[in-house]
Amino acid sequence: MNVxxxxxxxxxxxxxxVFGDERGFFFESFNHRRFTDIVGHEVDFVQDNHSRSVKNVLRGLHYQIQQPQGKLVRAVQGTVFDVAVDIRRSSATFGRYxxxxxxxxxKRMLWVPPGFAxxxxxxxxxxxxLYKTTDYWAPEFERSIAWDDREIGIAWPIQEKPALSAKDQLGKPLADAEHFA
Structure with a gap:
């Protein structure tokens, strides 16, 4: 793996x-020992999730204020623009993405550690x-930051307003959202 x-x-x-030939390809998508070496500490995944969406659907910016989830994410069909926003107040990169x-x-994957939307x-x-998570989904602790928050300034590669869930339409600006210490 290349990090x-x-x-x-x-x-x-x-x-x-990736090992490929005229028959197709093979790659190891997760190896606990190798992943521990990459991130520098033990990580235990407890849940795997799979979503399917159509063009211009935007999901996020999600996080759980308690039971925070680290996520190892990847697209197995199609293409997405994936974003991680640092919402750890004590971090030098707070509010950056x-x-x-x-x-x-x-076939790239992104490691989004706990403490990020x-x-x-x-x-x-x-x-x-697909995404593996380090803690279970806890809807009572789930929060959403506005996808278009100007303080964060995400340069989404889209031309029109995205399709959002009702929950994501109510996302709060970073300044008003709950943060991690």
């Missing part, structure tokens, strides 16, 4: 080694998105 550093030290792009294109073709927008006609 690519981002502008925020804790957020990592992981590029698996990392955005990366993840696709079935590039996460979201993505679908760039292809459809996309299927």
């Amino acid at each position: 690519v550093a981002t502008a925020i030290a804790d957020v990592l792009i992981i590029e698996p080694k 990392v955005g990366v294109e993840l696709s079935a073709e590039n 996460h979201g993505f927008v679908v760039l292809s006609e459809t996309a299927e998105f």
Whole structure:
């Protein structure tokens, strides 16, 4: 695996080694020992999620204020622009984001550690998105930051307003959202 550093030290792009020929391809999408070496500490994933969305659907920016989730995310069909926003108040990168294109073709994964809000927008006609989480979904602790918050200033690669869930339409500006210490 190739690990690519981002502008925020804790957020990592992981590029698996892909073995391919005329029959198709194979790659190891997760190895606990290797992942522990990459992030520098033990990480236990407890839940796998799979979503399918159509073009211009934006999901996020989500986080859980209690039972925070680290996420290892990837697109297995189509293309998304994936975003991690640092919402750890004590962090030197508080309010900054990392955005990366993840696709079935590039097979890249993004490690989004606990303490970050996460979201993505679908760039292809459809996309299927997988993510492993370090804690269970707890809807009572789930929060949403506005996808278009000017303080964060995410440069979403879209031309029109995205399709949002009712919950995401109510996302709060970063200044009004609950943060991590």
